[in-house]
Amino acid sequence: MTELATDTTTEPQIRIRGLYKIFGSTPQKVLPEVEKGMSKPDVLAEYQHVVGLREIDIDIHAGKTTVIMGLSGSGKSTLIRHLNRLIEPTTGEILVDGQDVMKMNAAELRELRQTRMSMVFQKFALLPHRTVLDNAAMPLEVRAVAEDKRHAEAQKWLARVGLDGYGPSYPHQLSGGMQQRVGIARALTSNSDIMLMDEAFSALDPLIRTDMQNLLLELQGELHKTIVFITHDLDEALKLADHLVILKDGEIVQQGEPQRILMHPEDPYIVDFIADINRARVLRARTVMQEGIAPDEHTDGEVDAEDTLESVIARAEGRTDLTFKVMRKGMAVGKLTMKEVVLALVPTVSSHERMTGTD
């Protein structure tokens, strides 16, 4: 099996190490207990403190989309707000391009927020008294860029997200989906490498949501931003993620390449989580194939490494005795038998269940 996992050879752009966040009046006093492993309910019962995040280590690579997924209350928003220090950690370090965000003074932090990180919000958070154009130009206005220059830049990105001509409107005159496009244009206008997106599409209805996901994929194909995307929706996570981090009660349960997490869930929690998804639609040929193929080996056709199993099944017209050659960029990289395809569609039992099952 291939691992097209995040490229670990380059330095990560953002590196989070040993991050803890405890909410309450005296978090430092409670921290030793939490580090020793006291559970979230116990901490709440005994010290009236809420464990927001516990022992978070994540490497976020440049040009990739890192998705942080978890249910409501799992600490996703808390985590993403640490990256630009809208929330102060209890302990831990966050390095952005090698620079510790926690050691920045007010001016350095402003510089980081103005030029290196932008953010898209679940509830759009546009300025209601400003026009769409002014809203999109806001990051440059903060940096005191001249009006005609910032308007030109904002106009460009508004057009790019499909809002040409809406510049003079006010946000409340736009639908939710359009407002979030303004939110994205605003983040793009800031021209920062890193984009933080906190449940950016959660407030939109499913069709608009799919549109927006496609827009993001399209933009990402062009711009290669470092995106940190938060969602509680697995389908969305699988669609967008290069690297997937699954949070539960403030802890990381598993992180890695999404296809790998689907095939090898390490926790019953994740098994439950992925139980209902349409595996044929998200698993890809490269995940299931056997690597390597002899040049003269007989196959019944070619499929692309990035094809979903659904499309492979359609190619095979339902027959299960076929074998395909898996191609990536014109090169044969492996072979895929339909038997393996069908087997991969059976949800994996968790390692935990497997153990108790064989005992």
Next chain:
Amino acid sequence: MAHYDGVFNALGLREWCDAGKEDGPMTMAQLLAQAQGADANETTGPLPFPSLDSLHEACGKIPQTREMTAGLERFFLDAKDSLKVVLDPLTQPLSWMLDGALWLFTSTPWWILIPLLIALTWWVSRSKPVTIFVALSFAFLGAIDHLEVAVATLSIIFVCTGLCVLIGVPIGIAMSKYDGLQKTGIPVLDLLQTLPTFVYLIPLIFLFSVTESKLYGIAIILYAVVPVIRLTDLGIRLVDKDVIEAADAFGMTSKQKLFKVEIPLALPNIMAGVNQTIMMSLAMVVIASLVSAPGLGVLVLRGIRNLEIGVGLIAGLGIVLLAVMLDRTSKAALARVDVSRSTR
């Protein structure tokens, strides 16, 4: 014989009490009785509450209530000179502003002033009905020869409201930023708002001469500034937290945040405060004319004093008309701000 003699005798304090006995000031009862033309030097009758006055009757060493009020009086008299040194120059510009505005409003010919005021109404309200109403009201006031007094009242309102905004908005902003300030500020605002309006005048009359216009200026401002402060504080605290977070996330400084986000978003609330402030300063105008404020209030006062019912009623009607004009105009302005800023 006083009612509580026995108590002091029993406690063995008689000697202490009687030492150095002298005539104190009147008791409260005597004061009230004097005002009603009756004699209160009776010690018979039912047992009185053991108040300072009734205890004093039995024991000369116990101070009387009147001594307390006299003490306050003395305090003000003593403090007067030093307070005046500080307050007089500080508040002098207020007199100049009030007199200047009054002069400007009353000496400008009506055929310039009234069109200007109507244009101002149009400019802030952008509402045809409101502007027409204001024009008709001015015509009516002019027709019944009340234009000059109405305009004098208006000049006071303009100056006082303007100053209330200048003073109130920064205080409101400070209160919204510092919880401690809000905690201490709110009781003071409550006090200012519930204090009977006449009571304001008492310390002011002590400090300034009744003929100075700043006297009523201060009284009006103290009374009318409250809603601007309150609603600025509230408005800024109610600004959508998500929008504030976005401002932070894009690296706004606190100054940028205040002027580009918080004040604009709090504006509908601030304007509602200004509207209330206008109404409250108008309510003070009659009371202010007790201390030489010119305008419609003087006529109302004359109506009361000389029982000239017609004069009083017509002047009262003029005040109501002014109130409605100001209210409609400021409400229209508020609605205009609200529409272009509607979030939810």
